[in-house]
Structure formats: C-alpha cells, structure tokens
Amino acid sequence: MARKTGSHAEITGPKVRAAAQKLFARMGYAAVSMRRIAEEVGVQAGALYLYTPDKQTLLYDLMKSHMEELLAAWAAAEKGGDPLARLEAFVRFHIRFHLERPDAVFIAYMELRNLEAENFARIEALRKAYEDELEAILADGRAAGLFDVPDTKLATLALIAMLTGVNTWYREGGRLSRERIESIYLDMALGAVGAEAGRARAMAAPCREAE
Amino acid sequence: MARKTGSHAEITGPKVRAAAQKLFARMGYAAVSMRRIAEEVGVQAGALYLYTPDKQTLLYDLMKSHMEELLAAWAAAEKGGDPLARLEAFVRFHIRFHLERPDAVFIAYMELRNLEAENFARIEALRKAYEDELEAILADGRAAGLFDVPDTKLATLALIAMLTGVNTWYREGGRLSRERIESIYLDMALGAVGAEAGRARAMAAPCREAE
DNA sequence: GTCTATAGAAAGATAGAC
DNA sequence: GTCTATCTTTCTATAGAC
Structure with missing residues (x-):
C-alpha cells in the first residue's frame, strides 16, 4: 500500500471500457456523452482521455475486442465431425456466446453506423470471417447431401439473423x-x-424421429 | 399561381419527414441534428418547427406511421386459407413490404432506444400486434398437425428475425x-x-408421430 | 492519475422581422 | 412560411494544478 492515492490505472482502464459498453448498449453511442461515462466510472470527464485517445476509439476497441473474442472462442470450441454435428456445435456455440454478452452483441450490431470508414472496414472483415465459418459448414453439408440449401450465402445470413x-x-x-x-x-x-x-428421407424405412 | 412566395406547407411537411427518415436511417437519430435535416430539406433550422413540435415527435411519427402502414397492409393482403397457405402469404408479404421500405424498417428496429417511455410503449404495442398475426398462424398450424413448433412465441420471434x-x-x-x-x-x-x-411424414405412408 | 477550469464548437429550441 | 439572430445548454477535448 505504498502507492500514491489516486493511482488506479490498472483498475480504471477496464472500468472505463465496462461503463462505455453498458451505456452504449442502453442509450446508443451518439446519445452517450463522455461526461456520462465518467460519471458511471466515478471520475471526471478529463480523466477518461488517459485511457482512450477519443470517443470513437473507445467504440472501435469495444467492437474489435468482441469480434476477436468471438472468433477465438469459436476456434477453440468443440466442433464435432460431420456437417450435421458441426452445425449443431455452431448453433449452440452462437446462442451461448451471444446470450452471455448482450451488451457487446447489441453494440456490434447497432453501432456499425457510428464507426469511421476505416474502423468499419476492419470490423466488417471480422464479421465476414465469422460468417464464413458457418457458410463452410453449410457448403460441406450440401456437398454431402445432408442439407438442402439452394444458396449457402443466403442461408448463412438467414441463420445468423x-x-x-x-x-x-x-x-x-x-x-x-x-x-x-x-x-x-x-x-x-x-x-x-x-x-x-x-435425415427423415435417409431413415425412411423404420420410422425414427429426430432429437 | 396567386400564392405568396415562400408558402409551401403542403410540400415542405412531407419533405421534412422524408429528409428525417433518410438521415435517421443512415446516421442514427441521435447523430442527426435539426440543422442537418433543414439543410437536406433546403430551409433554415427554425422553419422545421412549423412541421414538428420537436425532434422526438419527428422520430415517433415516422415509426408510428411505419407500423400502422405495416398492419394496414397486412390486413388488406391476400391470406389464403389453411395455415400453410397463410404462412406462405405472411412470409412473402413480410419480405416484400420490408424490402420496399429499408429506411423505415431500419429506424423501426434501431431507434426504439431513443423513444421516450410513452412513445416506446405505443410502438411496442403495434409491433406486438403484428407478431400476434404470425403467432396465430403458427398456433393454428400446430393445432392442425401441419407444423412442428414446440413454442409458438419463440418460433414467431425467430421467423421474424x-x-x-x-x-x-x-x-x-x-x-x-x-x-x-x-x-x-x-x-x-x-x-x-x-x-x-x-408434409414428408404425411406422405410417408405408415409412419405417424406424436405431438 | 485525477482534478478543476475552460476553450471552442455545436446542439435544440424560440423570438421577431419580413 | 421562412428567414436571421440568439438564448441556453451541452458536447469533445485540452491545459495545467496537485
């Protein structure tokens, strides 16, 4: 405890991000002021600029972290073997991951408009990479005759929505x-x-039911 | 042509709404200033207040009109007979209606946060009424043994999403x-x-299933 | 690292001339 | 019906004391 009072860099930084995430999700990026974030953290507005160069970067970092976490978590997930098992793994993973982070998800979908052009392009690339994971499953499943999907891109977007x-x-x-x-x-x-x-067609003979 | 110059109430009113809809959809309600809307219309900011008491009402009126138009259009649509035909009618109607009004749809989904409490409640009631239309179809279809839906409320929200x-x-x-x-x-x-x-099961001859 | 104070820009809304 | 001008508030971001 030999530290100077008022020295809390390691704790305040994450608190700033947490406060911004909470407030951006509830009220929207454009409707939240730096003063409001500072109030939530318990510091003065000026102090926020020790942890972010500006408001835009605060938003971008939140979205980038979320998307990278999503991709990393999926990369680390159990993924089964055949396309049917992989689709089940994806669906369960997607729902579980998203339900655990409602604020981050909300921001990732609602605040794309408020990203500057370059930041927008980077986030979109990450989103595309995630969509490609599902599309690959659908394409493999179609090739194996397991899925009936006329357009894998459309089906991907429909499922994710x-x-x-x-x-x-x-x-x-x-x-x-x-x-x-x-x-x-x-x-x-x-x-x-x-x-x-x-599956029903494949099992046509002995009358079995899924799930 | 005996009118005074600068008298354009019947034309400017709709232009204000159109400009607001376009800008709200692209940049978000909170990020659009009254001055920016005025610029789009081609008048000064002060003149906007002849057509709306304030910015909030402008947003609310746009969303209310959209939802009422949606309900009216569905009420007037051809709806087929059995639940299968009704579901097909709903799907086609929904997609067609929404693709024709991307800006209004975007606002209706993204700007709920920016409605004041009372306005929010009114819009939510209209949305609920629309969801109920689909849920009724699913419930009827399930009762008729045509659909396999464990939870009609969930299925309604999933389909609409x-x-x-x-x-x-x-x-x-x-x-x-x-x-x-x-x-x-x-x-x-x-x-x-x-x-x-x-359908497949029904045509599969002897195999019938519970639920 | 956090504070107070403030610069400078922009916001929503109104008043009154024309 | 639209304009100019302005009131009042709020915003992002910075400067400098402690």
Whole structure:
C-alpha cells in the first residue's frame, strides 16, 4: 500500500471500457456523452482521455475486442465431425456466446453506423470471417447431401439473423432455460437447411424421429 | 399561381419527414441534428418547427406511421386459407413490404432506444400486434398437425428475425431477384416450423408421430 | 492519475422581422 | 412560411494544478 492515492490505472482502464459498453448498449453511442461515462466510472470527464485517445476509439476497441473474442472462442470450441454435428456445435456455440454478452452483441450490431470508414472496414472483415465459418459448414453439408440449401450465402445470413435474434427478447430468469432455447433454435435451424428432411428421407424405412 | 412566395406547407411537411427518415436511417437519430435535416430539406433550422413540435415527435411519427402502414397492409393482403397457405402469404408479404421500405424498417428496429417511455410503449404495442398475426398462424398450424413448433412465441420471434434480416444485406440490383429471395426464405421458414417434415411424414405412408 | 477550469464548437429550441 | 439572430445548454477535448 505504498502507492500514491489516486493511482488506479490498472483498475480504471477496464472500468472505463465496462461503463462505455453498458451505456452504449442502453442509450446508443451518439446519445452517450463522455461526461456520462465518467460519471458511471466515478471520475471526471478529463480523466477518461488517459485511457482512450477519443470517443470513437473507445467504440472501435469495444467492437474489435468482441469480434476477436468471438472468433477465438469459436476456434477453440468443440466442433464435432460431420456437417450435421458441426452445425449443431455452431448453433449452440452462437446462442451461448451471444446470450452471455448482450451488451457487446447489441453494440456490434447497432453501432456499425457510428464507426469511421476505416474502423468499419476492419470490423466488417471480422464479421465476414465469422460468417464464413458457418457458410463452410453449410457448403460441406450440401456437398454431402445432408442439407438442402439452394444458396449457402443466403442461408448463412438467414441463420445468423435468426440465432442472433434471441438477444432481442431473452431475459435472465425467463420461462425458458438457455439449454431449452438452444435446443428449440437448433431444431429450427436444422429444419431451415433441410437437415431434418434429409435425415427423415435417409431413415425412411423404420420410422425414427429426430432429437 | 396567386400564392405568396415562400408558402409551401403542403410540400415542405412531407419533405421534412422524408429528409428525417433518410438521415435517421443512415446516421442514427441521435447523430442527426435539426440543422442537418433543414439543410437536406433546403430551409433554415427554425422553419422545421412549423412541421414538428420537436425532434422526438419527428422520430415517433415516422415509426408510428411505419407500423400502422405495416398492419394496414397486412390486413388488406391476400391470406389464403389453411395455415400453410397463410404462412406462405405472411412470409412473402413480410419480405416484400420490408424490402420496399429499408429506411423505415431500419429506424423501426434501431431507434426504439431513443423513444421516450410513452412513445416506446405505443410502438411496442403495434409491433406486438403484428407478431400476434404470425403467432396465430403458427398456433393454428400446430393445432392442425401441419407444423412442428414446440413454442409458438419463440418460433414467431425467430421467423421474424430471420425474415427481417433480409434488409441487412439486400441491395437493389443484386444477384437475386426479390421473387427468388422470397422463395428461398419461404422454404427456410417452412423447414424451420417443420412444415416440410410434416408434409414428408404425411406422405410417408405408415409412419405417424406424436405431438 | 485525477482534478478543476475552460476553450471552442455545436446542439435544440424560440423570438421577431419580413 | 421562412428567414436571421440568439438564448441556453451541452458536447469533445485540452491545459495545467496537485
């Protein structure tokens, strides 16, 4: 405890990011002032500029961290073997990851408009990389005759929109558990890409049912 | 031509709304100033207040008009007979309606945060009424054994998220026609609610399944 | 590292001339 | 109906004391 009072760089920095994330998600980037963020952190507005060169960079860093975390988490996830198992892994991963970070997800989808051109391009590249992961699964599944997908790009965007939509209505402690939500969305996702129809056809003989 | 110069109430009013809609959609409500709207219209900032009491009302009126137009258009649409036909009508209607109004749709989804409490409640009620239309179709379809939907509320939100997602990537003159997009999304929607599986099962002769 | 103070720009909204 | 002018507030960002 030999430190000078008022010296809290390692703790204040993350607090600034946390406060910005919370406020940007609730009120929107453009509607949040640096003063409001400072108030949330418990410092004066001027002190924020020790941790970010400006407001824009604060937003960009939040979005970049989120997207990189998303890609890293997916890279580290269990991914099963055949396309059907990989699709299930993706759906469950996507929902779980997104439900755990509602604020970051909200910002990543709503504040693209407020990024300057260069920052926007970098975030879009990361998003594209994530979409490509799903599209590869759908393409492999189609090639294997497991999925009925006329356009893998469209199906990718449709599935991601559907899955991410969970964040718009999910509330902690609601009537459905996350596990249950995952399973319901998984069935819908499989149906959307014709996986159940494919399976039903494949198993035509002895009358078996999925899940 | 006996009018006084500078008298353009009937033309300027709609122009203000059109300019606000365009700018709110591109930059976001909070990031657009009244001066910027005035510039787009070609008048001075003060003149805007002849057409709206304040900026908030401008936003609210845009969103209210959009939602009311949506409900009215659906009420007037052809809706087919059985739940399968009604679902197809809904999907095609939703995509067509939304693709024709990208700016209004964008605002309706992105600017809810910027509505004052009372205005927010009114818009949410209109949105709920629209969701209820789809949920009724799904509930009827399930009751008739046509759809496999464990939770109609969830399926409603999932479908709407998926369908509205078209607006995030569709661009005029892209590689797919609207008709083609409608058809692809329709197939995915039917698959998601188990309509195709139901059909396949029904045609599979002896194999019947519970639920 | 945080504070107070402030520069400089821009915001929403209004008053009154024409 | 539109303009100019302005009131009042708030904003981002910086300077300099402690």
